[in-house]
Amino acid sequence: MHITEGFLPPLHAAAWTAVALPFVIVSAWRVNRLMQDQPQTKLLLAAAGAFAFLISSLKLPSVTGSCSHATGTGLGAILFGPAVMALLGTLVLLFQALLLAHGGITTLGANVFSMAIVGPWVAYTVLRSTQWLGASLALSVFLAAMLGDWATYLTTAGQLALAFPDPVSGITGSFLKFAGVFAPTQLPLAVVEGLLTVVIVNFLREYSGEELQSLQFLRPALATETRT
């Protein structure tokens, strides 16, 4: 989902940066407040960031004979709410853009939007709605992380389609082509991301009870779990 440096026309690059910036500012403010109000969750936040850092560095093979990587932003969104992940995701993408020539500075806004904003919000929405429908926490977390991962890649396909419409079939045709590159490869990888996220959440429920209790975002989910 990393759009390579210079691969978005200046207008698109500027527009996505403008869209992403407010999210990142609010995110920084949220993280700051979280550190003040609940300093006991500092280490867990670092662990959630580390998870995204680790997962997004692994290029995994897929059934299509291509490689891609998971995003790892679902876990943090599930634990801390989606707003917090914009900042953590931006830090991950900055590291990759500056040190690994992966992604870019001009495309940072677009990449932040797909990986650190859309992915976490989709994950969070899926978590909440599946919980409301009465799914078990493990299933909710799995679906949230998997669909968040997938949504990130579809967003990238949309961004590229807007910038580079197909000369014949337009934006829709272009979107289908870009989605055709990302979506099939990402399918098994998104499942892997979902599984790994459940593993971490299982661990946290066993050993990090206090922290989870103090995080408002998981409280309804944990409450449902104990009721059933």
Added chain:
Amino acid sequence: MKAQNIGLLLLAVALIVGSVWIGSHQEGAEFAGTDGQAMALVAALHPDYQPWFDFVWEPPPEIASGLFALQAALGAGILGYYLGFRRGRAQGRRDRADAGD
């Protein structure tokens, strides 16, 4: 928790191994990155498009592999530290509670 997690991790490994197996039977399978393929598609759709900005710094291949490893190591290191710390603390509490009985 433990049994479920081991099962989930094995499933993840099986998925990746299975993916390599199926993927290597695809035509022209080189396990190239999808990001690169998408940029190639940009060039195919708009052959006249020229990237207007270049990487601030592009690490030589050997250094890049080291930096990728560093990224994974930092992530795994911090995550592992957290998980070990929490598990150890929970264990310590349980031991103390047992001793107190």
